[in-house]
Amino acid sequence: MDEPRFLSGKLLLAMPGMADPRFERAVVALCVHDENGAVGVGIGQKRAGMRFRSLLEQLEIDPRDAPDCAVHHGGPVEPGRGFVLHSTDWGGQDSLQVNGPDGAVFGMTGTIDVLKAIAEGQGPSQWIVALGYAGWGEGQLDEEMTRHGWYAAPATPKLIFDTPTDERWVAAFKSDGIDIRLLANETGAA
Secondary structure, three states: OOOOOOOOOOEEEEOOOEEEEEEEEEEEEEEEEEEOOEEEEEEOOOOEEEEEHHHHHHHHOOOHHHHHHOEEOOOOEEEEEEEEEEEOOOOOOOOOOEEEEEEEEEEEEHHHHHHHHOOOOOOOOEEEEEEEEEEOOOOOHHHHHOOOEEEEEEOEEEEEEEEHHHHHHHHHHHHHHOOHHHOHHHOOOO
């Protein structure tokens, strides 16, 4: 019997023509994928009207010298819940290290300690803040992967942290040798 193929540590890329418009050109960093389901954080779209310093102020954290960068739209589930994807040089009380086939790719923390550390200049060297997440129940993502919807690309710190948000979708396909101009908007039958 074949082992199940889990995709933790990959980037899920929405295929052109995906049926759910909430995920058009989505880039989702898959944090957990196992027999119980999957959880990922979107890093391909910025949250309109939301900046990092104002988020810190709403949480009554002094922003100090924290940059006033964008906050990402992490997904449609719990849109007020925050997550920080970060480099693996920092870990907090509830940080999760997300591994790919070649070891650690990024960390994910959903507790306020990472925000305080960033504001104090003691946080991870690289990070992205997102509100909300994408979640799939048992077997749901596995089923979606068999239809025209998602493509799983390798995740690298460079793609996650160094590539501008509006370029991540194209860059992630390109990093896996795929020219998006050649992708069809729908599936066919052979």
